[in-house]
Amino acid sequence: MTPNWDDMRVFLAVAREESLSSAGRILKIDPATVGRRIARLEGSLDAQLFTKSQQGYILTTAGERLLDHGLQAEEAMRAAAGAVVGSTESLSGQIRIGAPDGSANYLLPQVCAKISDANPDLDIQILALPRIINLSRREADMAVTVSAPTAGKLLVQKVSDYKLHLVAAQDYLDRHAPIQTVEDLKAHRLIGYIPDMIFDRELDYLNDLGIDRVALASNSVPVQLRQAALGAGICVAHDFTLPFHPNLRRLLTDQVSLTRSFHLVRHQGDQRNERLNRFAQALTRGIRDEVARLEAEAGT
Structure with a gap:
């Protein structure tokens, strides 16, 4: 049986968050419903997708295989939405940026506030983590990094x-x-x-x-x-x-x-997503301008 997209969204959320409650908060549904949806998906596929451990819900081998296909489907849905939304003047929907906590604390708040002013229907999330953001699992739509990654199917742009x-x-x-x-x-x-x-x-x-x-x-x-x-x-x-x-x-x-240098890293599959392209352009321009402004104020 082919999984429907709603069940796949729930599966991807649990795979990323490794928790029913965290996935439920993101999806805005209660954890019990998340659990039932995962059980239904496992039943339809006749495969166990997660094992429960002290660390949370961990993907099984079957779950890892489904994850690859789920991410491809998600990229296709994002590209389709981007083609439609990107044709309008103002951006909307949700975009999540991952970044080291230095840039996340001192640059992105003011940069994202300006982008939000220009796009009032857009929800921007800043994921500040003192580690490398895992784009392959869609922790974020794009990430600001210090080193340019050399592995994976990624778009890398120096900012x-x-x-x-x-x-x-x-x-x-x-x-x-x-x-x-x-x-x-x-x-x-x-x-x-x-x-x-x-x-x-x-x-x-x-x-x-x-x-x-x-x-x-x-x-x-x-x-x-x-x-x-x-x-x-x-x-x-x-x-x-x-x-x-x-x-x-x-x-x-x-x-x-x-x-040092900041780079913007994105999924290669998003290169034709006009919505994310427009956001990436605004973000890189904003970071570049904000670094220059603050360094000048600091007397660099």
Whole structure:
């Protein structure tokens, strides 16, 4: 028996969320109904699609096979909707963007607010995660990344370069020994990422500076910056974050100046989706303009 699209939508939601209740919240139906729909789908296919574990609902081998076909069907439905919606002047529906929490906190809110102003019927969701977004499972429609992925059927577009520098609160600098060289950093408290949770080589800033100990660590950029702003130590900060933390001062700018790049990554199957193409254009333009504005305000 061929699954209907409604049942497939429920299956995809559970596969992504690994939870009946989370899938129900997304689909706006109660968890019991989600469970019944999955049971009905399993019955129609005569196959078990999930196993329940402490981690949640995990796909079986049969479920993994169905997932591939479900994602293809979803891409086809999105393309069809995009062809229709894209022909209108204003965007509508829902679009989810995945991003590292630095850009998700300091760039995307204002960029997405402007896009929302121009498209009042569009629902924009920002998925902020300190890890790589899994586009293959449709965690998001597109993702902002630091490194350009080289594997998978993906569309990759460079969006913008951005600068990073060492920073500390003036209060911290007043209470500690002067910092005149990179070597002086070893006598100071450093704030950075949890070493074994750095999900992208491009984020391993302190290791590149020869720093092998991080006294205060977090997998979250806003947490690191908050600690630095409170005078707890020195960290590497995106220059575009500094207007939000006016008490932070850049250090050793003539010796340490890092450049990284944002990329926009999308499903290859969406390249003919006019709706997502238009949104991607607005998003890349907005990120590029916002990085330039904030870096200029920071004095870069």
